[in-house]
Amino acid sequence: MNQELNLDELLLKVQKPARYLGTEVNSIHKRSQDVDVQLALAFPDIYEVAMSHLGLKILYGAANRIDSVQAQRVFAPAEDMEAVLREKGLPLFSLEGRRPFNQFDLVGFTLQYELSYTSILNMLQLGQVPLYSQDRTTRDPFILGGGPCAFNPEPLAPFFDAFVIGDGEEVLEEIIVLYRRWKQEGTGDRQAFLRDLSQLPGLYIPSFYQPVYSGDTFTGLEKMEPAAPDRITKRTVRDLDHTYYPDDFIVPFIDVVHDRASLELFRGCSRGCRFCQAGMIYRPVRERSLQNLTCLAERIIQNTGFEEISLASLSSSDYSAITPLVQQLEERLGKKIIRLSLPSLRANRFSVQLSDRLQKGKAAGVTFAPEAGSQRLRKAINKQISEQEIMEAAGEAIASGRNHIKLYFMLGLPTEGEEDLKEIGRLAGEILDLRRQGKGRGMSFKVSVSVSTFVPKAHSPFQWEPQLPLAEVKNRQEYLRRIFKKIKGAELNWHGAEMSFLEAVFARGDRRLAPVLEKALAGGARMDAWDDRFDFSLWMEAFQAESLDPARYTAFRPGYAQPLPWDHISPGVSRDFLIREHQRALQGQETPDCRREGCWGCGLPYCPTRQVKQDAPL
Amino acid sequence: MHRYRIFFAKQGDLKYISHLDLQRTVIRAMNRADLPVAYSQGFNPQPKLTFAAPLAVGIEGKNELMELDLTEHLPPGELGTKLQNQFPAGLEIKSVEEIDPAGPSLASQVTGAVYRVFLAKPLHDLEKRIKKLKNRSSIVVSRPGKKGEKKIDLKPFILDLSLGQGEQGQNVITMQLVTGNQGGARPGEILQQLGVSELEPPPSIYRTELLLEQ
Numbered sequence: 001m002n003q004e005l006n007l008d009e010l011l012l013k014v015q016k017p018a019r020y021l022g023t024e025v026n027s028i029h030k031r032s033q034d035v036d037v038q039l040a041l042a043f044p045d046i047y048e049v050a051m052s053h054l055g056l057k058i059l060y061g062a063a064n065r066i067d068s069v070q071a072q073r074v075f076a077p078a079e080d081m082e083a084v085l086r087e088k089g090l091p092l093f094s095l096e097g098r099r100p101f102n103q104f105d106l107v108g109f110t111l112q113y114e115l116s117y118t119s120i121l122n123m124l125q126l127g128q129v130p131l132y133s134q135d136r137t138t139r140d141p142f143i144l145g146g147g148p149c150a151f152n153p154e155p156l157a158p159f160f161d162a163f164v165i166g167d168g169e170e171v172l173e174e175i176i177v178l179y180r181r182w183k184q185e186g187t188g189d190r191q192a193f194l195r196d197l198s199q200l201p202g203l204y205i206p207s208f209y210q211p212v213y214s215g216d217t218f219t220g221l222e223k224m225e226p227a228a229p230d231r232i233t234k235r236t237v238r239d240l241d242h243t244y245y246p247d248d249f250i251v252p253f254i255d256v257v258h259d260r261a262s263l264e265l266f267r268g269c270s271r272g273c274r275f276c277q278a279g280m281i282y283r284p285v286r287e288r289s290l291q292n293l294t295c296l297a298e299r300i301i302q303n304t305g306f307e308e309i310s311l312a313s314l315s316s317s318d319y320s321a322i323t324p325l326v327q328q329l330e331e332r333l334g335k336k337i338i339r340l341s342l343p344s345l346r347a348n349r350f351s352v353q354l355s356d357r358l359q360k361g362k363a364a365g366v367t368f369a370p371e372a373g374s375q376r377l378r379k380a381i382n383k384q385i386s387e388q389e390i391m392e393a394a395g396e397a398i399a400s401g402r403n404h405i406k407l408y409f410m411l412g413l414p415t416e417g418e419e420d421l422k423e424i425g426r427l428a429g430e431i432l433d434l435r436r437q438g439k440g441r442g443m444s445f446k447v448s449v450s451v452s453t454f455v456p457k458a459h460s461p462f463q464w465e466p467q468l469p470l471a472e473v474k475n476r477q478e479y480l481r482r483i484f485k486k487i488k489g490a491e492l493n494w495h496g497a498e499m500s501f502l503e504a505v506f507a508r509g510d511r512r513l514a515p516v517l518e519k520a521l522a523g524g525a526r527m528d529a530w531d532d533r534f535d536f537s538l539w540m541e542a543f544q545a546e547s548l549d550p551a552r553y554t555a556f557r558p559g560y561a562q563p564l565p566w567d568h569i570s571p572g573v574s575r576d577f578l579i580r581e582h583q584r585a586l587q588g589q590e591t592p593d594c595r596r597e598g599c600w601g602c603g604l605p606y607c608p609t610r611q612v613k614q615d616a617p618l
Numbered sequence: 619m620h621r622y623r624i625f626f627a628k629q630g631d632l633k634y635i636s637h638l639d640l641q642r643t644v645i646r647a648m649n650r651a652d653l654p655v656a657y658s659q660g661f662n663p664q665p666k667l668t669f670a671a672p673l674a675v676g677i678e679g680k681n682e683l684m685e686l687d688l689t690e691h692l693p694p695g696e697l698g699t700k701l702q703n704q705f706p707a708g709l710e711i712k713s714v715e716e717i718d719p720a721g722p723s724l725a726s727q728v729t730g731a732v733y734r735v736f737l738a739k740p741l742h743d744l745e746k747r748i749k750k751l752k753n754r755s756s757i758v759v760s761r762p763g764k765k766g767e768k769k770i771d772l773k774p775f776i777l778d779l780s781l782g783q784g785e786q787g788q789n790v791i792t793m794q795l796v797t798g799n800q801g802g803a804r805p806g807e808i809l810q811q812l813g814v815s816e817l818e819p820p821p822s823i824y825r826t827e828l829l830l831e832q
Contacts, residue, residue: 018635021631021634025704253643304650307646
């Protein structure tokens with residue numbers, strides 16, 4: 001039954017009504033009678049953010065390529081639209097077909113950041129789907145979740161029917177095949193479908209497992225369904241060159257955060273920074289070939305008309321053929337005015353030169369992420385950039401006329417001391433001195449330093465480390481403020497400590513947090529990643545109501561032998577490797593990039609660039 | 619260099635996109651159509667595309683106007699087809715003609731516009747309200763400006779205001795307003811003065827014609 005909503009009345013009452021149209025160029029519309037599987041791809045934030053996310057775009061195209069499947073986008077409504085929907089008793093609806101959320105067969109949420117969790121629950125509520133998986137009936141869609149936070153999905157476990165761990169391109173098709181078969185069988189037995197799903201590699205069905213606690217401590221996960229796997233291994237797409245990649249991105253009408261096309265150069269990262277979850281969960285590194293990327297870029301520009309392409313990856317200048325790629329792209333796309341951009345720059349001269357070439361002298365600023373002020377701490381976190389490299393990179397940027405250098409650091413990294421914070425100030429000062437030595441052009445020059453709080457993430461070597469207590473975070477922020485007051489030409493920004501605190505609670509959280517999420521939602525929490533919507537007191541009330549102390553999660557410092565609430569999800573790299581990296585951090589020892597210097601035995605079952613390093617300690 | 623004048627409609631769902639969104643949409647359509655668009659000189663080259671007058675969000679434009687410069691000659695019909703093929707639903711080209719690139723700027727030629735407003739439900743005293751408004755010696759409204767609120771008298775900007783009937787007997791207000799570089803009145807402001815802007819369901823507003831100096 002296809003029920004389309006008449007939006008005209010709603011759209012004139014809200015800001016930026018074009019967010020809700022769904023008729024952009026390259027959006028895909030199918031007749032519902034031609035479709036037997038209705039899939040909603042849900043992003044728990046507003047249009048401008050959702051349309052900047054690559055993952056959903058890949059799944060959108062991959063699913064819509066299947067004739068009888070339709071994938072439609074569903075995003076979180078902006079505050080004013082939500083008010084109108086609630087006032088009129090209308091359900092959350094999709095963009096393309098304006099289909100009510102609860103009339104889809106399958107809904108896939110992308111779990112990108114912990115502060116989006118209440119927005120997810122809010123969308124379920126607005127979509128008139130029971131919050132708890134156990135309360136859903138045959139009439140309700142199956143709610144699935146994927147993305148980085150699916151690697152520790154426990155705080156969301158009671159709300160989801162299934163989680164998809166790892167790369168989505170291949171498993172998506174497998175899920176659809178199973179769903180179609182189940183639907184045809186016509187029993188309407190939801191458990192049967194979930195049992196089928198549990199047999200697919202990469203699928204985690206939370207209701208098939210029950211966490212066990214001894215007092216306050218998590219001791220393990222009990223399997224309730226004998227056929228379910230003991231551990232869920234992530235999916236890894238092996239050959240990115242022969243895996244679907246979109247060349248016809250939807251072209252937004254309105255201005256979105258990243259208003260350009262993305263070209264994914266490679267997936268994964270081998271640098272091994274110890275605070276970084278992405279570096280672990282997206283391994284192994286798999287590159288797309290030069291030829292494939294060049295052809296894709298041409299088709300993308302032809303089909304979308306975008307004026308800019310972002311060369312996207314976790315560390316784009318590490319693409320093995322980056323210089324030839326840029327050369328070829330410039331040649332092939334040169335006739336039109338196409339800008340190439342890099343999402344982030346490694347702090348070395350090469351990357352700055354690359355960026356200069358791409359920006360053609362038009363970018364005013366450059367951003368580096370040293371993460372730690374001192375060489376000692378950078379070694380401990382395995383962020384392998386020396387001060388010399390940073391200064392050379394800064395020098396290169398200044399000489400090419402950039403008048404703004406932005407530096408990212410983290411506060412509260414393991415082994416951090418006062419000395420390390422002082423070094424942040426010193427580094428900023430050195431860069432300013434470099435500029436004063438007359439190497440720059442133009443009048444103004446600014447160094448801005450942005451400091452966020454370290455959040456220990458599941459499946460990273462620092463998953464055994466606590467977050468700095470909130471009060472201490474504020475002390476250190478104040479300390480930095482005093483240092484920077486004395487540095488002329490430098491500006492200090494910092495990320496809200498309370499937001500980072502909440503992130504840390506959920507990043508290493510367990511299922512006991514689920515009722516807190518529900519309480520927070522009831523109290524009005526949503527869009528928590530937005531400064532103007534985040535309400536810490538609301539959250540503290542929710543924790544109190546559930547008699548949970550959030551600091552227990554952030555201060556959590558387990559021993560290596562202690563069971564962790566996310567142990568049942570395998571990121572590919574071995575626990576031994578993570579332990580080893582953690583210990584090397586405490587000893588201040590670096591681990592080189594395995595793609596440059598040989599395999600360090602991270603334990604991946606499949607890795608295309610593995611070379612066995614004979615004398616690596618294992 | 620070759621200059622083309624294009625009349626088009628912006629309607630249906632596309633009434634919800636802003637003027638800047640429209641600009642962006644047309645530029646990208648031109649990119650996809652591989653048109654030999656002329657670009658401005660200097661640091662940040664922009665395509666040489668201009669619009670006669672921006673259309674507010676929520677209003678359908680039936681005869682909107684833009685001008686485009688190309689570096690190579692294209693027959694107007696071919697330009698129209700190539701562009702239309704890349705336009706999203708709601709953007710419709712009405713006519714394309716080649717004009718003299720040495721002429722005056724498009725925006726400077728616009729003197730006013732004609733709007734037609736269709737009410738969903740009839741208002742019994744609408745005729746009276748219109749008469750009353752026309753008889754006022756001044757109609758001062760407040761507009762939020764960059765430096766705080768500005769007071770504007772709409773009276774000189776109302777060239778004509780009349781009541782008619784639509785095909786289904788609905789109330790249709792037709793207004794001819796000054797609009798352009800020298801200031802003007804906005805249809806929403808006139809409707810507010812008539813007390814019809816807060817009606818449920820809201821009235822449908824169309825800009826049916828742009829008035830050009832010729």
